[in-house]
Amino acid sequence: MGTSADTRWLKPKDGPLPEWSGRAVLHVDLDAFFASVEQLDDPALRGKPVIVGGSPGKRGVVSTCSYEARVFGVRSAMPSARAAQLCPQAIWVRGNFERYRELSRQVRAIFESETPAVQPLSIDEAFLDVTQGRYSDEHPVEVAERIRSRIAELGITGSVGVAASKTVAKIASDFDKPDGITIVWPGREREFLAPLEVRALSGIGPKSAERLERLGIRTLGDLAALDEETASTALGRYGASLVRRAQGIDERSVHENDPVKSVSNERTFACDLREAAEIDAALEQLATHVGRRLRKKGIAGRTVTVKLRFNDFTTRTIQRTLAVPTDDELLFGAIARELVREAWTPGIGVRLLGVGLSGFGDKTAQMGLFAEDEADVGASAVTQPERREAIVKGLDAVRERFGDDAVRFGRELAVPRRRPIVPDREDGEVK
Secondary structure, X not given: OOOOOOHHHEOOOOOOOOOOOOOOEEEEEEOOHHHHHHHHHOHHHOOOOEEEEOOHHHOOEEEEEOHHHHOOOOOOOOEHHHHXXXXXXXXXXXXXXXXXXXXXXXXXXXHHHHOOOEEXXXXXXXXXXXXXXXXXXXXXXXXXXXXXXXXXXXXOOEEEEEEOOHHHHHHHHOOOOOOOEEEOOOOOHHHHHOOOEHHHOOOOOHHHHHHHHHOOOOEHHHHHOOOHHHHHHHHHHHHHHHHHHHOOOOOOOOOOOOOOOEEEEEEEEEEEEOOHXXXXXXXXXXXXXXXXXXXXXXXXXXXXXXXXXXXXXXEEEEEEEEEEEEOOHHHHHHHHHHHHHHHOOOOOOEEEEEEEEEEEEOOOOHHHOOHHHHHHHOHHHHHOHHHHHHHHHHHHHHHHHHOHHHOOOHHHHOOOOOOEOOOOEOOOOOO
16 A cells, blocks of 8 residues: 555546435554644654654654655654664654644644534544535545645645445555555445555454464455454454454444543553652653543543563553542552562563553542552542542642642652653554
8 A cells, every 4th residue: 555556546637526315434654744734833844764763772662754754665663763764864853742732732623613423533633424414415535635735735745545334444545655545435335445555454463363374364355254253253252243344344333432442551662660769750750640640531440450561572461450440649559650660670680560440430539449458549539538638639630730840749859860762652542
């Protein structure tokens, strides 16, 4: 996929648009978003290879790169050192994430002015339901063209996939980048998908692709022809669903408020953490961030998850399920520290830490959760839950107004702060 899109799937150049029958879904994907914003704000960067990410000399990671850098083989999530080898003339930018969020909000406003059915997937992509007769009488392709044009007026570009389902629209949006529009007309989904590699389908990662390869399944056409029993053996409980999606069958609706399954935050460090005080400080920061997001969403979780990646790149994930749900980092943060102690020995380098909560439910009586551990989490938190809740809300308000660094606790001050090589990753809001 990319700029060599098959012309059969592009908008007809002349004549009226063919009639569209049934549901119409758009997937809009902003092109090289972070790098495009940097080039928008600094004309000197336009037309040049720009990489947004961590320093090549400090074990950084590429967040996004411009298309001028991509021609050298640079890709998102690539180690910065490797990117520097491929493109030594690249211009490196740390990134301005508040500016990215500002542009993202402007794009979101465009979407919502076209249809109330908008489902954001991340800061730079979203699904939209533009079914003719549901929210507008316009042809879906006309709506897609106007959205693309309005995004361009902001000084950035987006590529659009138009199809009858979310699966096909998402794949189509990557078919003609940058600033492209690809239409898969109703009834032609299977034809469109058949020649594509299995990795083009979301939900199929490297290991799943390897298992399918051993079965001789290399394309989505091969997968679409697979019987459900074999698919389930190779791909687990989602096998049958993946086969149907490879056939172009996807009835999932476009809706904003999918239930959140987990909320987490993780951080990769420029220098390995080796001391307990450093680990505890990092865990406290991560847990505080997760707690704020839980309270903002009005949810509480029972299952605490900790993720560690060591300096040899091995990764451990440990979980513990609590008796009742909580949204208080003072409580689940204590459990996170216990879990880390089970999986890590002081002196062993840790390059990544993550904390998450899942298993959401009613947080009634959450403050009695650690009655046996008052010395660790603070007696007042257990015996005076109303006071604790008021304090937490006050701290949230201060941080919301003045930033995360406005309030820091003793454990955080006990060790030097380490700048992460990539921004905090909020990767746990799985829909």
